[in-house]
Amino acid sequence: QVQLQESGPGLVEPSETLSLTCTVSGDSISSYYWSWIRQPPGKGLEWIGYVYYSGSTNYNPSLKSRVTISVDTSKKQFSLKVTSVTAADTAVYFCARVNGGNPNYYFDYWGQGTLVTVSS
Amino acid sequence: DIQMTQSPSSLSASVGDSVTITCRASQSISRFLNWYQRKPGKAPKLLIYAASSLQSGVPSRFSGSGSGTDFTLTISSLQPEDFATYYCQQSYSTLWTFGQGTKVEIK
Numbered sequence: 763q764v765q766l767q768e769s770g771p772g773l774v775e776p777s778e779t780l781s782l783t784c785t786v787s788g789d790s791i792s793s794y795y796w797s798w799i800r801q802p803p804g805k806g807l808e809w810i811g812y813v814y815y816s817g818s819t820n821y822n823p824s825l826k827s828r829v830t831i832s833v834d835t836s837k838k839q840f841s842l843k844v845t846s847v848t849a850a851d852t853a854v855y856f857c858a859r860v861n862g863g864n865p866n867y868y869f870d871y872w873g874q875g876t877l878v879t880v881s882s
Numbered sequence: 883d884i885q886m887t888q889s890p891s892s893l894s895a896s897v898g899d900s901v902t903i904t905c906r907a908s909q910s911i912s913r914f915l916n917w918y919q920r921k922p923g924k925a926p927k928l929l930i931y932a933a934s935s936l937q938s939g940v941p942s943r944f945s946g947s948g949s950g951t952d953f954t955l956t957i958s959s960l961q962p963e964d965f966a967t968y969y970c971q972q973s974y975s976t977l978w979t980f981g982q983g984t985k986v987e988i989k
Contacts (some may be wrong), residue, residue: 806981
């Protein structure tokens with residue numbers, strides 16, 4: 763059974779960098795895309811971007827200038843960095859595995875989510 | 883961007899009712915449409931992929947249909963554990979987008 767677990771600070775100060783890591787267990791990190799999705803309080807889901815196990819990435823254009831997603835296959839982890847955060851970046855952040863094939867992609871395994879609050 | 887619009891935004895139903903949620907894309911997305919269930923404090927759960935394929939382990943009372951711009955998720959006999967928020971998501975474009983969600987509440 764594939765399991766994903768997010769980790770990282772729950773509180774980030776405005777203008778700082780939000781950093782989260784997702785650890786994958788139960789399956790290989792290779793041959794899949796791995797994604798980050800977030801949900802602000804009271805709002806819907808927003809796809810942030812994905813990283814392929816090879817390191818190639820694709821980001822939501824609305825966040826592209828501030829987001830970096832990277833992968834460390836040796837540790838079976840992938841990470842998210844969001845720079846220059848504001849209160850609008852306060853959200854529950856989910857990591858997820860992407861399955862399917864071009865262009866029919868879907869998120870079949872998700873982490874439990876971690877709340878990140880941007881506040882001083 | 884491909885905009886995904888769900889209707890209704892919320893609905894009230896009773897256990898045993900049949901429920902249908904609609905998702906409309908701002909342009910044709912063929913059948914590249916997925917459905918998720920989200921309960922408070924829980925991770926979203928994949929229900930349907932490619933418009934009508936049931937994810938392994940998901941009860942058969944869930945079904946999906948549609949193609950092009952109009953899609954539906956149907957729950958044939960609502961169970962207590964089905965009260966949740968449902969989201970559609972498209973992967974046709976390189977910018978993957980979700981609908982705004984439909985909250986299914988107990989009547």
